[in-house]
Amino acid sequence: MTTENKLFSTMLSCMHEGVLVIDHHSRKVILHNRAFFEVWKIDRTTINESDDFALLGQVLEKLREPQSFIALVENLYMSPEKSSLDVVELKDGRFLERHSEPFRLDGEISGRIFFFRDVTEVTLANLKLSDQKAVLQTVLNTIPYSVFWKDLDLNYIGCNERFSRDCGRATEQIVGKCDFDMPWTNEESENYRAHDRKVIESGVPIYNVEESQVNSDGTHTTVLTSKVPLKNSAGEAVGLLGIYTDISEFRENQRLVKEHETMLVNAAQLSSLGEMAGGIAHEINNPLSIIKSSTRLFNKILTKDPIDKKMVKEVVDEIDETVDRIARIVVGLKNISRGAEVDKNECLLRDIVTDVLSVASERFRSKGIDIIKEIDDAALDAPLYANRIQLSQVLINLMNNAFDAVEVLDLHDKWIKLSIQQSEKQLHLSVEDCGFGIPEEIRDKMFNPFFTTKEIGKGTGLGLSISKSMIEKHGGKFSYDEKSAHTRFVIQLPKQD
Ligand SMILES: Nc1ncnc2c1ncn2[C@@H]1O[C@H](COP(=O)(O)OP(=O)(O)O)[C@@H](O)[C@H]1O
Numbered sequence: 001m002t003t004e005n006k007l008f009s010t011m012l013s014c015m016h017e018g019v020l021v022i023d024h025h026s027r028k029v030i031l032h033n034r035a036f037f038e039v040w041k042i043d044r045t046t047i048n049e050s051d052d053f054a055l056l057g058q059v060l061e062k063l064r065e066p067q068s069f070i071a072l073v074e075n076l077y078m079s080p081e082k083s084s085l086d087v088v089e090l091k092d093g094r095f096l097e098r099h100s101e102p103f104r105l106d107g108e109i110s111g112r113i114f115f116f117r118d119v120t121e122v123t124l125a126n127l128k129l130s131d132q133k134a135v136l137q138t139v140l141n142t143i144p145y146s147v148f149w150k151d152l153d154l155n156y157i158g159c160n161e162r163f164s165r166d167c168g169r170a171t172e173q174i175v176g177k178c179d180f181d182m183p184w185t186n187e188e189s190e191n192y193r194a195h196d197r198k199v200i201e202s203g204v205p206i207y208n209v210e211e212s213q214v215n216s217d218g219t220h221t222t223v224l225t226s227k228v229p230l231k232n233s234a235g236e237a238v239g240l241l242g243i244y245t246d247i248s249e250f251r252e253n254q255r256l257v258k259e260h261e262t263m264l265v266n267a268a269q270l271s272s273l274g275e276m277a278g279g280i281a282h283e284i285n286n287p288l289s290i291i292k293s294s295t296r297l298f299n300k301i302l303t304k305d306p307i308d309k310k311m312v313k314e315v316v317d318e319i320d321e322t323v324d325r326i327a328r329i330v331v332g333l334k335n336i337s338r339g340a341e342v343d344k345n346e347c348l349l350r351d352i353v354t355d356v357l358s359v360a361s362e363r364f365r366s367k368g369i370d371i372i373k374e375i376d377d378a379a380l381d382a383p384l385y386a387n388r389i390q391l392s393q394v395l396i397n398l399m400n401n402a403f404d405a406v407e408v409l410d411l412h413d414k415w416i417k418l419s420i421q422q423s424e425k426q427l428h429l430s431v432e433d434c435g436f437g438i439p440e441e442i443r444d445k446m447f448n449p450f451f452t453t454k455e456i457g458k459g460t461g462l463g464l465s466i467s468k469s470m471i472e473k474h475g476g477k478f479s480y481d482e483k484s485a486h487t488r489f490v491i492q493l494p495k496q497d
């Protein structure tokens, strides 16, 4: 054996790859190495290694699909100049990579070398990976979000079905493209890319940013977007993942709810003013009759000679004061019945209390119900940032409830008490009446909208629920005082900072 041949056969026997060389013309095995038997797991002791037929038989027996193996080999014989590289699956669950090259002697193709390598581990890992990818893609396609991911150049590298539907094009037409190739306006693309860059450069995700898009038909779509930087296992930025969901419908519903809420508040306002209508008539009738009797008295004075100037002055003063009282009632009524305002402003409890008492007092007086005022005068001028109409509304609701409760009581001294105090940061208001508290079974339900114990046409069941929500919208608390010996509702309002 020459040195070269020795070297060659040593190399061949040391190789981990199985080698098999077939003669092109006779199709006989010319050469094989030790690793060939190891890779194929063929027991060398049981076969005659030079029996090609026996060797091929052993190989075919181990294959999961021998037919396609033979077909490929046949194909290679037909095109002897071709190379091939593929993976074959064995019955024992392993995978072998099969690589073949023609080999030439003096420029002529004289045979074919096959290399076999066990690639089970890598193949199984790849299969597992593609299974996981399929699961991931299914998850991505199922979630109610549009998802995309981009590389560092902000080109799309993948997306889910929902995103591709949003774009109106297939995933293959998205991958590799940038925002300027997508069906959005240049301005939108610039915006998206500016956000993307910010996320990638800072490495900080952005969550739930509301973005508005104009659709081709002129309608608006509101989406909630989150963007997260993508990093490799070394922690280096490799791109970004974006996820968004269409919240147009949700926003529209919110708008409708708000609209209905405002309508409801308006309706409740009208109804509580309606509850007071009888009282308001009193408020105005009473001073009107004072004026009427003053004018009668005036006429009488005029018949006397000389005219009693002192008496004239008294009557005129009385009329003047009464007109002022009517004017105050009208102003109060006007202030309270203004359409529901949404805004808060700087205001004073003093004005609110004046409005409410000017329209409500006479009603209580006419039924012999005393209004006790336990008011810290300084609290009336405390800085307050509030919706004046809404706060008047709350007080009117409470006073109407107190009136209804007290009116039917068989007591000699009937009263309601309006108390206004302040602490460092808060204003404390309460409306108490001489009733005996509210039974527990009603207490549990009275804050529910439409809960009423009053007869049809009298109560709407909205007073307490709307009052509570109005006070809470002011950052305050509205509650029933269970400790009071009488019936007492308490309001806490934050003062303006
Ligand atoms: N001061 C009170 N005294 C006794 N019961 C009250 C008082 N305030 C409220 N309630 C009870 O709470 C219920 C709900 O009040 P509210 O929401 O104002 O609706 P409405 O006055 O239209 O019935 C009343 O029907 C009544 O049963």
Ligand SMILES: [Mg+2]
Binding pocket: 397, 400, 401, 459, 461, 462, 463, 464
């Ligand atoms: Mg009520």
